[in-house]
Amino acid sequence: xxxxxxxxxxxxLDAAGRDALMRRTEADLEPYLETVRPIVERVRREGDxxxxxxxxxxxxxxxxxxxxxxxxxxxxxxxxxxxxxVTEAIAYAVSNIRQVHEAQKPKAFWLDEVRPGVFxxxxxxxxxxxxxxxxxxxxxxxxxTMMTTVPAMVAGVKxxxxxTPPGPGGAFDAATLVAAETVxxxxxxxxxxxxxxxxxxxxxxxxxxxxxxxxPGSPWVVAAKRLLADRIDTGLPAGPSESIVLAxxxxxxxxxxxxxxxxxxxxxxxxxxxxxxxAEVAEAAMAALPGYWxxxxxQRAGFSKAVLCGPRGGIVLAPDFDAAVAFVNDYAPEHLEIxxxxxxxxxxxxxxxxxxxxxxxxxxxxxNFVIGxxxxxxxxxxxxxxxxxxxxxxxxxxxxxxxxxxGYPDLAKQAHALAAYEGFDGHALAxxxxxDDLLGRAPPKKxxxx
Numbered sequence: 152x153x154x155x156x157x158x159x160x161x162x163x164l165d166a167a168g169r170d171a172l173m174r175r176t177e178a179d180l181e182p183y184l185e186t187v188r189p190i191v192e193r194v195r196r197e198g199d200x201x202x203x204x205x206x207x208x209x210x211x212x213x214x215x216x217x218x219x220x221x222x223x224x225x226x227x228x229x230x231x232x233x234x235x236x237v238t239e240a241i242a243y244a245v246s247n248i249r250q251v252h253e254a255q256k257p258k259a260f261w262l263d264e265v266r267p268g269v270f271x272x273x274x275x276x277x278x279x280x281x282x283x284x285x286x287x288x289x290x291x292x293x294x295x296t297m298m299t300t301v302p303a304m305v306a307g308v309k310x311x312x313x314x315t316p317p318g319p320g321g322a323f324d325a326a327t328l329v330a331a332e333t334v335x336x337x338x339x340x341x342x343x344x345x346x347x348x349x350x351x352x353x354x355x356x357x358x359x360x361x362x363x364x365x366x367p368g369s370p371w372v373v374a375a376k377r378l379l380a381d382r383i384d385t386g387l388p389a390g391p392s393e394s395i396v397l398a399x400x401x402x403x404x405x406x407x408x409x410x411x412x413x414x415x416x417x418x419x420x421x422x423x424x425x426x427x428x429x430a431e432v433a434e435a436a437m438a439a440l441p442g443y444w445x446x447x448x449x450q451r452a453g454f455s456k457a458v459l460c461g462p463r464g465g466i467v468l469a470p471d472f473d474a475a476v477a478f479v480n481d482y483a484p485e486h487l488e489i490x491x492x493x494x495x496x497x498x499x500x501x502x503x504x505x506x507x508x509x510x511x512x513x514x515x516x517x518x519n520f521v522i523g524x525x526x527x528x529x530x531x532x533x534x535x536x537x538x539x540x541x542x543x544x545x546x547x548x549x550x551x552x553x554x555x556x557x558g559y560p561d562l563a564k565q566a567h568a569l570a571a572y573e574g575f576d577g578h579a580l581a582x583x584x585x586x587d588d589l590l591g592r593a594p595p596k597k598x599x600x601x
Contacts, residue, residue: 221328225323283313299313307545479504488507
């Protein structure tokens with residue numbers, strides 16, 4: 152494998168070359184869709200039997216159907232196995248995540264008087280059920296467990312479950328179970344990949360059918376969500392990890408390189424760029440990377456090299472900082488870290504990013520684990536229209552209106568004119584003199600609101 156970091160000079164790239172830098176792993180899902188389609192269909196037909204089959208075939212885990220759900224003994228074993236410092240870190244992170252997401256909660260009910268006697272507003276209620284997908288293939292992710300389940304519980308979801316691929320020998324990840332228990336989620340299933348998405352979309356003998364699935368996953372998971380989007384709410388598009396470190400001339404290139412490694416070590420399907428208008432920062436970063444790789448384990452170093460030396464990563468040198476910011480906004484990254492002596496001065500120029508982490512004391516690592524902001528974020532450019540996972544993803548709003556006798560006549564007049572123009576005779580009839588006559592004959596009723 153080449154260890155030459157990819158270098159892209161924006162001033163020398165044509166439109167096609169620039170567009171190539173924007174491309175993510177799942178840009179073309181067609182090959183994954185073809186692989187996933189028979190898996191989804193088999194789960195629909197066979198339920199638990201299909202899940203057991205794919206656990207053996209794809210995860211190399213020999214499981215029975217009655218072993219798919221974590222038991223009280225599994226949770227107890229996880230608590231006993233997990234190192235105390237990890238248990239403490241989980242409790243610390245859950246506390247911060249809960250505090251941030253409690254602050255996101257909207258009013259449960261509001262009603263404003265928009266005109267005399269005319270009231271309109273909303274009632275906010277939780278969705279009934281959700282599956283939180285926790286990846287496993289390239290590591291264990293109790294962080295994703297916390298980031299998905301905490302906002303669900305804060306939102307008041309009545310049934311939140313976790314689906315996560317089995318680990319070596321079919322084992323549950325201990326930290327994932329401890330994190331789930333800390334948050335208050337007791338249903339955890341060792342089912343992953345496209346088969347997990349299908350299982351919660353259709354329901355099986357063991358796994359419930361739920362209203363929504365959230366959480367990041369591989370291109371196969373993303374493909375399954377796309378296939379099943381008419382059966383289950385698939386939430387924000389969260390695929391392989393991606394990041395941009397945006398650095399101006401005041402940044403330390405060695406630190407930029409250090410933080411460039413963070414998301415690039417997730418896997419070869421990730422994307423990670425350092426974007427800067429400073430040749431000195433770019434050169435320092437490039438020089439520092441080999442030394443940092445030498446400090447990583449073989450697998451993580453290999454993943455990072457594959458990304459940063461490949462077509463979806465490396466260093467992007469912009470002719471000026473305006474061009475650097477324009478590249479960021481076009482890319483719409485999942486994670487954006489701004490390294491600058493004055494990072495807040497740049498924040499107002501960022502329009503498209505799922506999260507922005509400001510300054511040298513706010514590396515992506517902290518956002519991923521313990522600050523409390525959510526690290527389940529839209530990928531593949533979806534940050535142009537999607538936001539980070541939040542309490543709002545687990546709630547829905549019901550419009551509420553009440554018109555009093557005082558407010559009705561003026562509204563009826565205006566609505567009648569519009570209904571008649573659009574040719575809806577029934578609409579017009581419902582607010583015509585016929586209603587006035589019926590209201591006049593009806594016994595007077597006390598309005599809901601005075």
